[in-house]
Amino acid sequence: MPIEKDVSELNDRFEALLYEARVNEITLRKFQSFELALLESESLAGLIEALLYKYRTGFGWDLVTLTLVDPSYDIRRFLEQSSINIKDYKDLIFLQDETLLNNVYNGSEIPLLTPYSDDTHAFLFSSATERPGSIGLLPLMRNRQLIGSFNVGSFKKDRFHEDAATDFLEHLAAIISACIETSLAKERLKHLGLIDNLTGVNNRRFFDQRLLEEAARSKRNLASLSCLFIDIDHFKKINDTYGHQTGDEVLKYIARIIREQVRTIDIVARFGGEEFTVLLLDSETDMATEIAERIRSKIAHKPFETPDKDSINLTASLGISTLRPEQCEEPLDTVTKEFVESADKALYIAKNSGRNRVISFTEE
Numbered sequence: 001m002p003i004e005k006d007v008s009e010l011n012d013r014f015e016a017l018l019y020e021a022r023v024n025e026i027t028l029r030k031f032q033s034f035e036l037a038l039l040e041s042e043s044l045a046g047l048i049e050a051l052l053y054k055y056r057t058g059f060g061w062d063l064v065t066l067t068l069v070d071p072s073y074d075i076r077r078f079l080e081q082s083s084i085n086i087k088d089y090k091d092l093i094f095l096q097d098e099t100l101l102n103n104v105y106n107g108s109e110i111p112l113l114t115p116y117s118d119d120t121h122a123f124l125f126s127s128a129t130e131r132p133g134s135i136g137l138l139p140l141m142r143n144r145q146l147i148g149s150f151n152v153g154s155f156k157k158d159r160f161h162e163d164a165a166t167d168f169l170e171h172l173a174a175i176i177s178a179c180i181e182t183s184l185a186k187e188r189l190k191h192l193g194l195i196d197n198l199t200g201v202n203n204r205r206f207f208d209q210r211l212l213e214e215a216a217r218s219k220r221n222l223a224s225l226s227c228l229f230i231d232i233d234h235f236k237k238i239n240d241t242y243g244h245q246t247g248d249e250v251l252k253y254i255a256r257i258i259r260e261q262v263r264t265i266d267i268v269a270r271f272g273g274e275e276f277t278v279l280l281l282d283s284e285t286d287m288a289t290e291i292a293e294r295i296r297s298k299i300a301h302k303p304f305e306t307p308d309k310d311s312i313n314l315t316a317s318l319g320i321s322t323l324r325p326e327q328c329e330e331p332l333d334t335v336t337k338e339f340v341e342s343a344d345k346a347l348y349i350a351k352n353s354g355r356n357r358v359i360s361f362t363e364e
Helices: 002-039 044-054 074-081 099-105 118-125 167-192 204-221 235-242 244-261 285-301 332-352
Strands: 063-069 092-095 112-115 134-142 145-154 225-232 267-272 275-280 316-323 358-360
Touching (some): 044 167, 063 118, 099 145, 204 267, 244 267, 275 285, 316 332
Parallel strands (some): 316 358
Antiparallel strands (some): 063 145
């Protein structure tokens, strides 16, 4: 009968709506749990770990990557200073500017659910060994500017499609963006007291803190650690002749040269006055000597030009010491003190044997 048919259809629609409501409730709880984990992350590294790895299985995402715009290398530096090896995070992608992301989103500020296109989306899933069939891309915006993209992929071509609702994803994108901004602000605040205000490199306090950490890591990973001590020759004469303002510019110039010649994983610090130090991770004496010679040569062969167009010929003396895993016995503070003093002794020899040279410490 018609009435019985109508009742049956209404029941079917009701059951379908009820099922959809249950699915949405389960999905909502998953998103709320995910967002809570992001908001409770205590560090930038912890936030990235949660984004990339902790919830992909629960949501049934086959691929998850995070793309961040990092023109000044700040995010990478914060991670490296937290002893994070970025190479271990294959799904974390850095861009120098937002050009590629602008090409993907084309001005849209809402998530994109779309079939995967190798021409357009390959850089977002560069770590994947198998390409997704469909993808969901969440634009990360702060102050109407793209700061990154949270990218999820499925091997099923119909998992993410243009007609699907994006309410949950829009909210999640806003949460992720806010968490990234907050984490970066915390990192900047944390490192504010560990940076030399004049040169922009790390200060003595940061160096001392990382020295113990890296010595422990050296012992754990059976890898050598080298230290460079760098002193600008005749720096007092520069101050006396050209003034302290020019002397400050020389210090900034030398700090820039040192940073350009070492790796991003190495730790550069202003030790005090005109003296700088570098911790070279996973570095034997030969490698340390090669890097030290590059720094010395770069300083010596490029005169510094003052604002008044005066040309100052600069040189620097460098001392090297190497700490090997078998030397890293407890207490580490004693071992590291001798390690640094050895580099300082080598520097003293370099300065007293003519300057503008590199000397490696030996027991003899």
